Amino acid sequence: MSGATDSPVEDYGAESIKVLRGLDAVRKRPGMYIGDTEDGSGLHHMVYEVVDNAIDEALAGYCDLIEVVLNPDGSIRVSDNGRGVPTDIHEEEGVSAAEVIMTRLHSGGKFDHNSYKVSGGLHGVGVSVVNALSDWLEMTVWRDGKAHAIRFESGDATDPLAPVGDAEGRTGTEITFLPSPKVFSRLEFDYATLEHRLRELAFLNSGTRIRLTDARGVETESKEFHYQGGVAAFVGFLDRANAPLHTPPITMRGERDGVVVDLAMQWNESYHENVLCFTNNIFQRDGGTHLAALRAALTRTVNHYMASNGGARREKVAPSGDDVREGLTCVLSVKLGDPKFSSQTKDKLVSSEVRPAVEGEVGERLGAWFEEHPGEARRIVAKIVEAAAAREAARRARDLTRRKGALDVSNLPGKLADCQERDPAKAELFLVEGDSAGGSAKQGRDRRTQAVLPLRGKILNVERARIDKVLSSQEIGTLITALGAGVGREDFAIDKIRYRKVIIMTDADIDGAHIRTLLLTFFYRQMPEVIQAGYLYIAQPPLYKVKRGASEVYLKDDDELETYLIDTGLENAVLVLADGEGAERGGEDLRALVAQAQRVRALLTAVGRRYNQALVEQAAILGALNAELLAAGAAAGEVARYLARRMDGLSRPHERGWRGEPTDDGGLELARELRGVRERHTIDGVLVRSAEARRLDEIAGELQAVYEKRCRLRRKDTDIAINSPTALLESVLGLGRKGITMQRYKGLGEMNPEQLWETTLDPDARSLLQVKVGQGDEANSLFERLMGDEVQPRREFISGNALRVANLDISPAFLTMVTACVAPRRSIRQERTEKRIGNTVEARDAAGERLGATRRAALSGRQGASRRLPDAPHRAARRSYRRADHDHSEECGLARAAPWREGRKRNRATAAGGGGDGASAAGCCAWGRSRRRQLWSPWPRSRCGSRAICPIRAP
Structure with a gap:
């Protein structure tokens, strides 16, 4: 250390310590307060902070209308009809209370229980963070008969709060802000994301009207969310794509030790659990003590009911918690005065007092519901027993395959072209469609770090199958074995996965998109940890190759x-x-x-x-x-x-x-x-x-x-x-x-190995999409609608979103292709007819005057019928050809009703005896006989053996 005279360590002293005051800390580290500023989640969290303040007014009983408006200039306006932010002077700060709330961290009316007994904002940093991270913010307050306004730029007030007119009987607060481009990479608010969150709040606060308006486009889009059913209506909304086992949902509401528990649950015929947990209207994506209490109470209550009614002894199974929750849709909302979260983003509840309240309420109310509804209880128990039996069957199948070595990593599937690297962080697995793409990928890959697994055909749709059926699928078993991390909640271990990059690489066509969707469904349902860890990717092969010169x-x-x-x-x-x-x-x-x-x-x-x-x-x-x-x-x-x-x-x-x-x-x-x-x-x-x-x-x-x-x-x-x-x-x-x-390019099989390496496999040149899950309940609902058994929700989804899709499968080119496939013989007929018309004209010129005026008239009629074919109905075209063929048969000397054999004999006799136009008849019928040995024609034979048009060829 003494020799390092120029080291920057010597410059480290008291002057190096920086104190960030006021809102500077927020601008320096915005991710600590609102989350990611790159992907849009932090941008929308700003809106949620302002809306949560309005919801707090609704929880306190002072607000029943909240409006959110997306303005054309990129700003957003949130207003409510609550009491309005206090406008009087704060004694300690010397400025208005409204300015204190907007410019001081950890300031607000929610630190005691006098102003708000229940609140989503607890740390006093919500709306002040919004002000700090905005280019400008304007607040208007209607309170005490006056309207007050104040404007902030970069977090600082341009002028003190001042009255701007009379309130005219109105109360409430309106905040309009424009996010700062210096903080956020993405500045455009997503209407669907806001719609999802505001709908949640409307369900959780029964009776509160929330209006969302998008004024950015040519046509203003507006939706109002107002539900009287509360969490029960929320469960019905989430379960709209599934067939329920019982209606209406089981509901329970009560208060224990200052904790209000509001819950609704419903079992359906699906195989997946969908439980949403909220605390003071804020969603916890990571659950917490209320989720743990719900799961424990559910398992204990169901097992007790089955034991008391002999269900467990009769079926000889012991249901686990996963079996009980299979096909369960549940919304749990708790409200308490001082909840504790793991972070400012409030993704996990850690308040210990919530657990006994939820366990007691669920255990008591659910047990009573089972006793009062024996028919519905028997259906629920039958589904739980069936789930337990399927789990046992899957376990036995896993044990059997392990003994045979099928799921053992040491016995990898034969078609897996594994890599040499054993460090999962450096290894990649490409899931390719079919053997053709697999062959090119195996030859073009980097064998040191890249493994290739071709999948034959379309894998099983796991949305419609239990785990035992999933494990019986050969392709899925091969994929599970290749990953080496197991499958299912009991056996899957993310730390054992053999590849930290699992890349789905399918063709750019409809079948490729379907296979990709099936794989995404498998990972979302059976290995969600792979998606959560960020290990799942989608390859982006090039769509075009452009050649210019060399x-x-x-x-x-x-x-x-x-x-x-x-x-x-x-x-x-x-x-x-x-x-x-x-x-x-x-x-x-x-x-x-x-x-x-x-x-x-x-x-x-x-x-x-x-x-x-x-x-x-x-x-x-x-x-x-x-x-x-x-x-x-x-x-x-x-x-x-x-x-x-x-x-x-x-x-x-x-x-x-x-x-x-x-x-x-x-x-x-x-x-x-x-x-x-x-x-x-x-x-x-x-x-x-x-x-x-x-x-x-x-x-x-x-x-x-x-x-x-x-x-x-x-x-x-x-x-x-x-x-x-x-x-x-x-x-x-x-x-x-x-x-x-x-x-x-349509498929990867069209590329040779060198092209595949240059475009898709080379880590320095390729482009990958990382798969992430946004709103969990929205993703769950989407998979249920698009991949589930119910057809009607899928039909409604397709019809409702068809006009929003830029490249529909049913395009004019596609319709043309379908028309050609449905009626290919018509185009063949037309093509061959035109060809024969040409031959007819040549033969007519060669035959000369031997044919006579009648012959030329017949040919002219046939040509006219041929030219009318594209526009004439099918049967009319055939009739016209038959009429032309009949005229030609009469010209050859055939009787109108004579069959083919009699006509042939008569024709031969006429030619030998010199009666009639012997040269014409002989030439015509000889041509007809020779045509029988040629290719098939769609048109019926003429009575002289020819096919519809029977020209006399020149010798």
């Missing part, structure tokens, strides 16, 4: 493809502006314009199908999406007429005639009459006031400078007229497509 590039998805095409299209390209000076934009300036065009396209896509996107785009270029401008009557009329003139200028001569007028709601209407049909398009006030229109209006000046007059995109010999951002983008993409060869 270079090849692999592109992961459509976004990467577009980026590549833009980069290629911008090479040596310039945009010549029509500003009178011929100014050019190239290089980075042109790239910035294309990036702006991509943003414009995204905004126009968000506008939706209700509006003409080309018209909206031209209105944005003219600055006609300004709400203030359209609110003025004279100016709005001039804007509408100017937009109509611009649309005329961009239209072809016969498509002009646009007329523009303002609308009463502050929008525009353009109309024209085209080919006698009146065409009308509206940009209504809803669109003009939307977030998308505001963003387009913000860049209206930049758009006008480039696109108000028609400019030109030039590269070498290419010159393209440009009149809008999307036209620029599409033209650049078109230039990028020139000279390239693009291949879209």
Whole structure:
């Protein structure tokens, strides 16, 4: 140490100790207070902190309406009709109580039991943390007949709390805040995430109305959650995709030693447990003392009931706690004055006084319910006994397979290509679809660290199977053996897993997606610890290979493809502006314009199908999406007429005639009459006031400078007229497509080992998605609906979300493919008919005048029928061919009703005796006989042996 004279250790002294005062500690370490700031969970936790304060008012009996509004500018507003935050001066701090609450950590009205007997906010850091992590925050308080307002920026008050008017009989608090981009990587609130949490709160606080509104889009989306059934209605909602064993749910509510227990439970026919625990309306994802008490009381009560009724002796089984909870959906809510949690995120309850209250309430009420409902109790006990029997069967199957070595790690499955590495942290297992992809993966992998396990076909859907059936599946048994960690709650040990990266690698088609879903279902139900530990991944193989000259590039998805095409299209390209000076934009300036065009396209896509996107785009270029401008009557009329003139200028001569007028709601209407049909398009006030229109209006000046007059995109010999951002983008993409060869991969088997290594296996070049579970009950409900036995919930889910999917399986190309598969013979007929028509024309020319006028008329009729085939009904087409065939048979000298054999004999006799047109008949029938030895034809034989059309071929 003495020799290290320049060591930074010598600079460590009292001046190195930093004291973070006020809200600085929150800004320095936000994860300690709200969780992860990268994945969006911390962002939504800010909203929950504010909403929890409003819920506390509801718990105290002063609030019954809470509103949450997502504003177009990215901020969020939370309001309630409670008592309102105190506005008088705090004696110790010398500022208003509202400012103290927002700027001082560990300040609030929940540290004693006078203001709030039950509360979710306990540490006094909730709303102050929201203020610290926001760019700005505005609070309005209605209290004591006055409305007070205060604004904070970066956590500091810009001005003291001041009255801004009369409350007019209203009470409550409203907080609007904008999260800081310096803290959060993701700033967009997810409507579904907020909906999930607010629905929970509405269930847990029966009678409280919670309204969620999303005002960010063109159309405002609003939902109100108001439930009178409480936790029983919550259980019914969670169990909507399962068939219950009893209705209604078992409910119990009581208070013991200051702890209020509110519980509802229901058994169903599924095989999985779904128990949600809440403390003062806050969900504990890690459970705690209330969950442990519930499980203990359930097992004890059920076993006591079975013993007293002889069920256990009769069935000769001893149910475990897992058997009792199989198929159980339960919501447990406890409320107490001073709960203790493991952290500020409140994911686990550690209050010891909760356990005796929950155990006593559940044991007493559930035992009484069993006695009062013997029929339902027998069904529940039968399911529990069946679960215990299945568990015993699974245990025996495991023991048997262990003795045979099937589940022993030392006896790995034969098709597993294992790696050399024995350290699980460095080893990877790829689960691939089929032997074709498995072969390429085995040859292309790094044998030191990468193992490959091909799975044959589609594995068992474990959502519909018990553990004994799961273990009897050969593919699942192979997977369990390869992982080496066991299976089931009793035998699974995450520390014994042989690979810390389990990578699902399936094809980019429907079957591949199905296999991936089945594997995700297996891991979620049978090995959830693998997901929780972050060991499960999904490979992202490239979707495209683009070849340009001698270079090849692999592109992961459509976004990467577009980026590549833009980069290629911008090479040596310039945009010549029509500003009178011929100014050019190239290089980075042109790239910035294309990036702006991509943003414009995204905004126009968000506008939706209700509006003409080309018209909206031209209105944005003219600055006609300004709400203030359209609110003025004279100016709005001039804007509408100017937009109509611009649309005329961009239209072809016969498509002009646009007329523009303002609308009463502050929008525009353009109309024209085209080919006698009146065409009308509206940009209504809803669109003009939307977030998308505001963003387009913000860049209206930049758009006008480039696109108000028609400019030109030039590269070498290419010159393209440009009149809008999307036209620029599409033209650049078109230039990028020139000279390239693009291949879209459907399956991994299409790649050779070298390509698979370069794109998917190489750790330095590949892209992986890590599988995580967000809301546990939502994930559980999703698996039940999509993978369970009940068809109706799945049908409703598909129909309700079909329009939100960008790439539906039922696309025009897919419908074309289905049509071809359903009626392939029709296309074959058409193709062969056209071919024979050509042969007929050639034969007719070769035969010359021997056929005569009748022969030509027959052929003409047959050709007409052939040409009408695509549009004519199937039977009508066949009748037309038969009529043509009948005419031809008469020409050959056959009787109308003569069968084939008689006609052949008569034809031969006529040819030998010289009667009739012998050359014609002989040539025709000889051709008919030779056709029998050729390929099958879908059309019926003619009476002279030919197939529908029987041309006489030239010698």
